[in-house]
Amino acid sequence: MLQVTNLTKTFKDTVAVDNISFNVEPGKIFGLLGPNGAGKTTTIRMILNIIRPSAGTILFEGKSFTKEFFNYVGYLPEERGLYKKSKVLDTILYFASLKNMDKKSAVDESIKWLKKLEIENYKGKKIEELSKGNQQKVQFIASVVHNPKLLIFDEPFSGFDPIIQQIIKEILLSFVNSGKIIILSTHQMDTAEKLCSDIFLINKGKEVCSGSLSQIKKQSGSNNIRIEFEGDSSVLNSSPFIAHADCYSGYAEIQLKDNILPQDFLRSIIDKVAVTQFSIIEPTLNKIFIDAIKRSSI
């Protein structure tokens, strides 16, 4: 388990990360979410011991940082790049050697991964000869080849085509089954929603909300409905039951006021428009995210 307690980082006069705490458990994907500049990367860098926290503690398996930790962690940064003039296999083996992997198992694992991502025949080629997508695969392999206990992915899907995104998703889920600790930092909410079971939402260095995704959805989502209808949508806007409505052609997503029951609302509009479908929905993570950021900004 990775325990982050009261973590704070101040740069000169700005507080990049402000007293945040969370636990990341093995066997789950932990989503570290937030808009650009929220403090995600700074948090990740502190976990990786690239920069020192101004205050707070980070414990991995109950221990604070030791040099051994370097070998347990795999990191895929948001911005990618490799040694252009170096060969694919050499590059992967170099990164494996920095994780204290012995040569033989490093070669075996590299080949295994190159096969898995279907770029084995490029192993003797220079990085610059590869397409951008294939370069990213090489970098992905470099971050997982040493079978790390803790994996940190910063926007892992950016730059991959949908097919590879699917492969990477499957790989991530297989890591979950093998009990790794995984932190996924992203602002692609739909991806996070599908993969993460725990999330931590950060904005301007502060925690906005955190917990298991289902719980968060339950908390913020009992009063959302989706209604398909024929007729004048202005009826919806004038309804006293509605807190917020997003109207589209033929359907609307509606957030009811706190004390209103969905069936009361349905009763109030059933004579005015022709309802073809009515359902109670969970809010998307995207909506939770936007609402939470808005709330915290006020």
Added chain:
Amino acid sequence: MNKTFNIAKWEYLEKVKTKTFIISLFLTPAIIIAFTLVPTMLSGHHEDFTKAIGLIDTSGVYYNALEQNMGKNRLNNVQPEYVLLNFAGKNKDFSAIRKSADGSINSGQIAGCLIIQRYVNDSCAIEYRCRETDNIKDLSNLREAFNNTRLELKLMKEGANPSLIKFISNNADIKTVKVERNGTGPHQDFLAMFFTSLIFIILLMMMVISSDGMLVRSLLEEKSNRLIEIIISSCTPNELLAGKVLGLSALGLTQVLVWTLVGGVLASTSAVPPEVFNNILPIFLFFALGFTFYSAIFVGIGSIVSTEQEAQQITSYLSLAMILPIAFALPAIENPDSAFVHILSYIPFTIPTIMILRFNIGPVPLWELLVSVFIMAASIYISIIAAGKLFRVGILSYGKRPSLKEVISWLKE
């Protein structure tokens, strides 16, 4: 430690294969050879063919004796260096003779023509007509031969003893010998000394510029593609720094080794003066100190800048600071005891080059050697600490170049 070694190995192997390295490996000795050998060849080697020199002697008394004296100059101790052609024709008019001599000069048949016009008694006017008036060697040979001839003839006329004449006309030659602590050093001439120093200074410079240039570039590459974040999530910044410096120094050492081999081969064929390899130990000491010092500074700079252009700007200024002592080389050789040279022996940026120079010029007092080494060691210590600090913060700062104020605040962290 293991990771430091892995990084060093990677840096070494990846760079040693690059075209830039292979080119510089062979280009540098070529430049050094051009720098050192060509002037030595030009100044030290005599032309190996006999020159014809015309003589117009209106008095008619000098020809035989002068021919004998000129004949003392030999090429490689065998072949006469000059032959004297007598242009004097009794029937011809002087200006006509001179005209025909000028014609021979212009056509290249003779190198020049000596005209001796006797006025009254022993006083005479003498001129040497030639195409290149700056041939100092021919002129000084002629001058010596003529003055000896004139002296001999006068003494003979006065009835002096022939052995006395021989004694008087024999000039003493002064040989310069460099004195060293452990006895008398080998015969040393100015040019050899100058180029000896230059070889080592250029070697140092080339090694700093190529290895440290590579260091800065490799740092910048990793910084710009964020690989640095992966690396320092695998090892400490100090391990990375040590690995890089080690690997690239090994690379520089490879270069120097190859160059020294080339130098050794050249020395064995005596194309390079063997004096180059005197004082090799203290020179090597300052070489190593200088290299370490400049490496630390380059690392510091590489950490601050974030684009290649910025790096080039700053490193070219630094390289200039290092080249600067070469400009002092000549005055330093001419006057090794000047206050100026002594002051430069205490400035860390110039210590390596100046000390390499001074060791070639003459003995350096032990206390001065120790003071220079101490200053160098202290500077290296400070620059490594500073570079390490800049490195730890700088490698993660992207975008605009930090202001001086920010850099100072990094150093204080």
